[in-house]
Amino acid sequence: MTRSTRSTLTNRPDRPPAYDAALTDEQLAVLRGMLEQQRAFRVDQLAQLHRPGTPGPLGSANQEVVASLTAGARAALHDVQKALWRLDEGTYGACTRCGEPLGLERLEILPQAGLCMPCQRNADDDTGPARPGRVGGRDRSRSSS
Numbered sequence: 597m598t599r600s601t602r603s604t605l606t607n608r609p610d611r612p613p614a615y616d617a618a619l620t621d622e623q624l625a626v627l628r629g630m631l632e633q634q635r636a637f638r639v640d641q642l643a644q645l646h647r648p649g650t651p652g653p654l655g656s657a658n659q660e661v662v663a664s665l666t667a668g669a670r671a672a673l674h675d676v677q678k679a680l681w682r683l684d685e686g687t688y689g690a691c692t693r694c695g696e697p698l699g700l701e702r703l704e705i706l707p708q709a710g711l712c713m714p715c716q717r718n719a720d721d722d723t724g725p726a727r728p729g730r731v732g733g734r735d736r737s738r739s740s741s
């Protein structure tokens with residue numbers, strides 16, 4: 597059934613056939629640029645956080661803040677790096693959990709996104725802020741097909 601649409605859309609040997617809804621090379625290039633910018637930004641941020649002898653406004657009482665900033669920057673850098681790997685692999689733009697296309701809109705806002713919205717929501721429920729006694733009962737009421 598879906599066979600016929602495929603040959604007309606994609607005659608690209610360089611891309612897996614599952615990527616009919618994939619982004620154009622141009623869009624990918626723009627997103628790659630955004631990711632590389634973010635990577636540079638995070639690398640820079642981490643370097644600054646770890647530069648010894650930089651007198652921060654709060655001195656050493658700032659340790660915890662630095663630690664949490666570092667953790668955040670590292671996590672962000674990790675996400676960006678993974679997205680760049682997916683770009684190289686050719687799997688960029690699809691949800692890493694369910695394989696659905698993420699959509700250009702989402703990627704433009706969050707180029708390092710690896711999960712589609714529903715999966716992201718589930719992931720947030722799983723690993724997000726610790727809220728005991730509340731295990732993902734939220735999606736029940738509004739399941740927008």
Ligand SMILES: [Zn+2]
Binds near residue numbers: 691693696
């Ligand atoms: Zn998904």
